[in-house]
Structures are given as C-alpha cells and as structure tokens.
Amino acid sequence: MSTEAQENAELAMELAIDAVRRRLGQIRTGKASPAILDGLLVEYYGTPTPLKQLATVAVPEPRLLAVKPFDRSVIGEIEKAIQSSNLGLNPASDGMMIRLQIPELTEERRRELVKQGKETGEEGKVAVRRARQEANDLLKKDQKAGGITEDEFHNAKAEIQKLTDRFCEQVDEIVAAKEADIMEI
Numbered sequence: 001m002s003t004e005a006q007e008n009a010e011l012a013m014e015l016a017i018d019a020v021r022r023r024l025g026q027i028r029t030g031k032a033s034p035a036i037l038d039g040l041l042v043e044y045y046g047t048p049t050p051l052k053q054l055a056t057v058a059v060p061e062p063r064l065l066a067v068k069p070f071d072r073s074v075i076g077e078i079e080k081a082i083q084s085s086n087l088g089l090n091p092a093s094d095g096m097m098i099r100l101q102i103p104e105l106t107e108e109r110r111r112e113l114v115k116q117g118k119e120t121g122e123e124g125k126v127a128v129r130r131a132r133q134e135a136n137d138l139l140k141k142d143q144k145a146g147g148i149t150e151d152e153f154h155n156a157k158a159e160i161q162k163l164t165d166r167f168c169e170q171v172d173e174i175v176a177a178k179e180a181d182i183m184e185i
Contacts, residue, residue, distance in 0.1 A: 012131035121175035
C-alpha cells in the first residue's frame, strides 16, 4: 500500500510541475512565443474555442507572432479576442493572417512579471506539498488499519519527503530559468 501512496504522490507532483510550466509559458517575455496565446479563447459560431483549434501560430521573427487561421472568416473574432485579452498586444491583419508585434518590456514590467512567475512557482510548491500531505494521510490510515508496520510507515514517509524535496527543487529551477528569460534584454 505504501508504494501506491508514493506513486499517487509522484503523479500528483508531476502534474503540479506541468501546471507550473504551462502557466509560466503564458507569461510574456520580450521574445515572441506561441505559448502566450495558449489560454486565448475565440468566439467561433457562438462557442468559445481555443485559438490552437482555429489557427496556426508561428514565430517568423524573434519579436513577431504570425497567426494564420484555417478559416479566414474568423480573423475578426481572433483580433477581438487578442485585443480583449490583457496581453498588451495589438493585432495587425492583412485579411490572410494576423501579425502580433511583441513590444519591448520596461524594467518595471519585467519586475512585475518576475513577481508573477515567483507566485506561480509558490503555487506549484503548495500543490506538491498538498500531494505529500495526501500521501502521508493515506499512509497513516494504512498503518492504523494494520496494512503496514511502523518501520514501513517511517520509510515510506521519508521517501515521500525526498520526492517532495526533489519536485520543489524542480519548481525553483523552472522559475529561475523563466526569471532569467524575463530579465534578459
């Protein structure tokens, strides 16, 4: 039973790491990245649809995103969605595709984005610790039911703590890499 608790904890921790990566990918840096448009929903025939399902997003230049819709009739809706998002991007359309120029970030804005990245990292660590707590609770329940001995309980708990430390360290590394990316001019 203790291996089941460890496996569940590890899976939950991996999901937390993936969520941190995804959320940090949506934070805009000074460079063009298709990931900043990942969470964008576009009204398509009355239904909010992810931009990924309506268009391809390319990076033809380091500070330019090109959005090419599969159906040209949706260009206006994509432009509205980009303008109404708080990404700070101004779409320019030629009827075939939308170009998004990525503006330079000011020092103040960079610091705000770093702060936002650190908050995301802290949320990731909280999720990792929550997975540890759930695994420890499962171990306690199993020990009380007589499924594992006290030594097995302590060994499994130590292994789960090692997992927690490893995943928290990964979160710190991911956040530090994003911080360096944001602060790079």
